[in-house]
Amino acid sequence: MTKRKMLAGPYLVWAAGFIILPLFMILLYGFTSEDGGFTFSNIAAIADPIHLSALGQSIVIAAGSTVISLLVSYPLAYILSKRTSGKTSTVIMMFILPMWINFMLRVLALQMILANTGILNGILGFFGLEPLHILYSRKAILIGMTYDYLPFMILPLYNAMCKIDRDLVDAAADLGAGRFIIFSKVILPLSMPGVISGIIMVFIPSISEFAIADILGGSKILLIGNVIEQEFNLTNNWNLGSGLSLVLMLFIFGSMAVMNKTDADQEGQLLW
Amino acid sequence: MVSRGQKFLERFYIGFVFFLLYAPILILIVCSFNASKARTVWGGFTFNWYVSLAQNEEVMAAVRTSLVLTFSAALIATILGTLACIGMTVMKKNSQSAIMSVTNIPMLNADIVTGIAIMLLFVRFAGLGMMSMLAAHITLGVPYVILNVMPKLKQTNRSAYEAALDLGATPTYAFRKIVLPDIMPGVLSGFLLAFTISLDDFVITYFTKGPGINTISTMIYQQVRRGINPEMYALSTILFLVILVFLWIVNRIQNDEPQAAEAQAKGKVAA
The missing domain is CATH 1.20.5 (Single alpha-helices involved in coiled-coils or other helix-helix interfaces)
Known part of the structure; x- marks a missing residue:
């Protein structure tokens, strides 16, 4: 038996070397100044107005794309979960397929559509409408993130709704509940775990994103991801970059803990 | 109704x-x-972009790097992850969940932080290059292998394995004949997922790549910043078809199970 345990050995060594140790490296850089002394200033630097506004913009755009994804995906997941035919799994595969297409290519496709001389303005021009100037603006970043992460919202919502017992819906209807009551008292609470997973899956990658802002925002709009990236590749202040990364990491694990707690509360209620 | x-x-x-x-x-x-370089004008049908893509040395180098990197990373991740799963099944619950929490870190953390952390490690001890990219991609892939193999391993019939031992099979032989065929679909889809994730990755590669080395993702990023080149569209189409075939295979292996699909979905729900 112990011999079998040894098989996990190589992975344990790997995890220690390439998961745990790198995190210590970030801690080391984040808590030291360039001359090697201990400091909190790299962490405190998040209070700098530029960094704070970058974090603020990231939160606003990530929250925006999360809300839009949720609003678009919720009805879709509901409709798909109702169709219990054998075709459904193929249909849901089709909806999550874009997730696996190279991330950069999806951004490239959006750039083509949104550019001033792009497809969208070509279509608008064909109908004699005024061209829109979307590329290199906050709107473009928001569209890019929503498009890129939409499948991450659809999938958990769909899975949660498939688990809802249809008999509960029928029972509520038999007992005289109208459509609105059925939705607010049965479907919405029971789909909450999917909503939480979806929010986490869209919000977390959105908030640390820098490539979308770079390409669709035209380097004019700095998100926290861009600030960190530039500290490493442009200004070469790795200590500051590490400090800000630590703040971002804390923020992510913090918001995840809050979301999971909300989720746990919900499930606790459902058990009565 | x-x-x-x-x-x-x-x-x-x-x-x-x-x-x-x-x-x-x-x-x-x-x-x-x-045929037209303008996006809104149709200049006729052409295969020219595919031809010039094949002749573009920069693009071909990136494709080669991506394939070598992705294949080796997925293979090593699959071996590491599968062995880890087999070892973990005989461990106590506490050690198992401790290992799983560590395994979840690369999936839950922001890619930018994971990338920077591994970069800092390599800059301090070894320098950036193909090795740092490989290490980063393996680290990224192992959690998906474990997520796919672990459930299959828990479903296997222990009695059949024990019966084989009682009938005189060595543990290795019993494993190869009884357990391995059972978990093979999980191992295979774990490999394919690690492959797809590694092929798709941009952020972690961007931070851990050595100077002058590009994968497909980082090469597209540079190209897009320079201005769009229609060869990139041709590359997109080819990659799209490759991913389509890959996912079709994964889907066939997993028999259309939406639950498994969620586990694959970058595993961000694992918490």
Whole structure:
């Protein structure tokens, strides 16, 4: 038996070397100044107005794309979960397929559509409408993130709704509940775990994103991801970059803990 | 029960979201055959971009790097992850969940932080290059292998394995003949997922790559910043087809299980 345990050995060594140790490296850089002394200033630097506004913009755009994804995906997941035919799994595969297409290519496709001389303005021009100037603006970043992460919202919502017992819906209807009551008292609470997973899956990658802002925002709009990236590749202040990364990491694990707690509360209620 | 109007609305909505998701990809594919460099003008059908893509040394180098990197990373991740799963099944619950929490870190953390952390490690001890990229991609892939193999391993019939031992099989032989065939679908889909994730990755590669080395993702990033080159559309179309085939295979292996699909979905729900 112990011999079998040894098989996990190589992975344990790997995890220690390439998961745990790198995190210590970030801690080391984040808590030291360039001359090697201990400091909190790299962490405190998040209070700098530029960094704070970058974090603020990231939160606003990530929250925006999360809300839009949720609003678009919720009805879709509901409709798909109702169709219990054998075709459904193929249909849901089709909806999550874009997730696996190279991330950069999806951004490239959006750039083509949104550019001033792009497809969208070509279509608008064909109908004699005024061209829109979307590329290199906050709107473009928001569209890019929503498009890129939409499948991450659809999938958990769909899975949660498939688990809802249809008999509960029928029972509520038999007992005289109208459509609105059925939705607010049965479907919405029971789909909450999917909503939480979806929010986490869209919000977390959105908030640390820098490539979308770079390409669709035209380097004019700095998100926290861009600030960190530039500290490493442009200004070469790795200590500051590490400090800000630590703040971002804390923020992510913090918001995840809050979301999971909300989720746990919900499930606790459902058990009565 | 459901009115006709509602059914139509539902169909319409499914079609609408479908259109939103696929229109950009379709446009990329159409543009890859467009003889005109302008995006809004159709200059006739051509394969020229595919031909010049094949002759572009920079692109071909990136494709080669991506394939070598992705294949080796997925293979090593699959071996490490599968062995880890087998070892973990005989461990105590506490050690198991401790290992799983560590395993979840690369999936839950922001890619930018994971990338920077591994970069700092390599800059301090070894320098950036193919090795740092490989290490980063293996680290990224192992959690998906474990997520796919672990459930299969828990489903295996222990009695059949013990019966084989009672009948005189050595543990290795019993494992090879009894357990391995059972977990093979999990191992295979774990490998394919690690492969796809590694091929798709941009952020972690961007931070851990050595100077002058590019994967497909980082090469596209540089190209896009320089201005769009229609060869990229041709590359997109080819990659799209490759991923389509890959996912079709994964889907066939997993027999259309939405639960498994969620576990794959970058595993961000694992918490």
